[in-house]
Amino acid sequence: MSYALRPLLFALDAERAHALTLKALGVRATLPYPAAKANARLATRIGALTFANPLGVAAGLDKDGVAIAGLFGLGFGAVEIGTLTPLPQAGNPKPRLFRLVADRAVINRMGFNNGGLEAGLARARRATRGTGRLGINVGANKDAADRVADYVAGVTAAAPIADYVTINISSPNTPGLRDLQHGAALDDLLAACTAARGDTPLFLKVAPDLDTAAIDGIARAAIAHRLDAIIMGNTTVSRPPLRSPHADQTGGLSGAPLAVLARQRLADVRSATGGGIALIAAGGIDSGAEAYARIRAGASLVQLYSALVFEGPGLARRILAALDACLVRDGHASIADAVAAG
Numbered sequence: 001m002s003y004a005l006r007p008l009l010f011a012l013d014a015e016r017a018h019a020l021t022l023k024a025l026g027v028r029a030t031l032p033y034p035a036a037k038a039n040a041r042l043a044t045r046i047g048a049l050t051f052a053n054p055l056g057v058a059a060g061l062d063k064d065g066v067a068i069a070g071l072f073g074l075g076f077g078a079v080e081i082g083t084l085t086p087l088p089q090a091g092n093p094k095p096r097l098f099r100l101v102a103d104r105a106v107i108n109r110m111g112f113n114n115g116g117l118e119a120g121l122a123r124a125r126r127a128t129r130g131t132g133r134l135g136i137n138v139g140a141n142k143d144a145a146d147r148v149a150d151y152v153a154g155v156t157a158a159a160p161i162a163d164y165v166t167i168n169i170s171s172p173n174t175p176g177l178r179d180l181q182h183g184a185a186l187d188d189l190l191a192a193c194t195a196a197r198g199d200t201p202l203f204l205k206v207a208p209d210l211d212t213a214a215i216d217g218i219a220r221a222a223i224a225h226r227l228d229a230i231i232m233g234n235t236t237v238s239r240p241p242l243r244s245p246h247a248d249q250t251g252g253l254s255g256a257p258l259a260v261l262a263r264q265r266l267a268d269v270r271s272a273t274g275g276g277i278a279l280i281a282a283g284g285i286d287s288g289a290e291a292y293a294r295i296r297a298g299a300s301l302v303q304l305y306s307a308l309v310f311e312g313p314g315l316a317r318r319i320l321a322a323l324d325a326c327l328v329r330d331g332h333a334s335i336a337d338a339v340a341a342g
Helices: 006-010 014-027 068-073 117-126 147-158 177-181 183-196 212-224 256-273 288-296 306-311 315-330
Strands: 044-046 049-051 055-057 078-084 097-100 105-108 133-138 164-168 202-206 229-232 252-255 278-282 299-304
Touching: 006 014, 014 068, 014 097, 044 299, 055 315, 068 078, 078 117, 078 164, 078 299, 105 256, 105 306, 117 133, 117 147, 133 147, 147 164, 147 183, 164 183, 177 183, 183 202, 183 212, 202 212, 212 229, 212 256, 229 256, 229 299, 252 256, 252 306, 256 278, 256 288, 288 299, 288 315, 299 306, 306 315
Parallel strands: 055 078, 055 299, 078 133, 133 164, 164 202, 202 229, 229 278, 278 299
Antiparallel strands: 044 049, 097 105, 105 252
16 A cells, blocks of 8 residues: 555445455566565575565465565565465454554454355465565364364365465454364374375464463463464454554554564563474564564564555565664674574
C-alpha cells in the first residue's frame, strides 16, 4: 500500500482493504517500488537453507498464496503463506480485523479463514519466487476430530513444494489450539510432523504469551525433535495501554505495542535454547533498527506483517538499507556475524 493510497484504503473496512491490497499485489508482481539490490552481506542461513536477506513476510498476510510473486517483488527474502488448513473454512464472524491507527497496531480474530490446503498449494506451485524462499504455514481445522492428523496432512502435502514448512500452534483465535504448545501434546505433534516432513526444514511458531516454564518445555521439545527453527511469536491476547477506539476488541494484538513483549520472549527463547536452534523474530518489527535489535538478540531471520499496513510497500527496501548500514557501522561482514552479538 502506497502512502498516496493509504487514506483511501483506511476509509474502507480493514478486511476489505486488505483483500484489495492482496489483489493488487497478485495482479502486479512488478510494483513501482524498487526492491533492494542483491547484497551478499545481507544473506543469512538457517541450517542448510540460505536466504538472500533476513527479512520475511509473516504468515497471515497472504493466507491463500494469492500474492507471492508481488511480495517477493517488494524485496523480501522470504514469504510465508497460510495458515492453510486441510479443509477450507470461513473463519470467525465479521467484523474480525481492526486497525488501531493511533497505536500503529492491529487486532484480529480471523480464525484461520482460508480456502484450504489444496487451493493454496496449487497457487504456491505456480508462483514465481526468484531467489526468495517460500514458507508454507499449516494448521488444523477448527472442528477437526484429530488435530495432529490435520497438521500431518498439512506438512505432508506442503513439504514437496515449500522451502520450509511452519507448524502454527500459536493462534489465539482457534479455541484450544495453544494447548498444543505444552507437554505430551507438543511431543506427539512434533514426533508426527517430523516423520512427515521428509528433508524439508520444519519450523515451529509459538505465542508470545507463554511463561518461562512453557518456553523451556518448547525449547527442549524442539531440539529433541530436531526442528530447524522456532518462530517467536504471533499476536498477543495481552493488552498494553492503547489509545485507539478499537482497543477493547477481542482477538490477537499485533504491531508496535507488541514489540516490548516480543523482544523479551525472543530473549527468553534464546536463553532456553542456548543457541541450539535457529530463531526467527516476529512481532512489532517496523524499522531497520528494530530488525537489527532482534538479530543482535539472536534471530537469524525477522518477519513482519502489521507494519506494512502503516508503512507501505517501500518498507522492505528501507529496512534492508538500514540493516546494511548497521552491519557496516558495527564492522560485521554478514548477518551471521551480528546474530546474538548482544
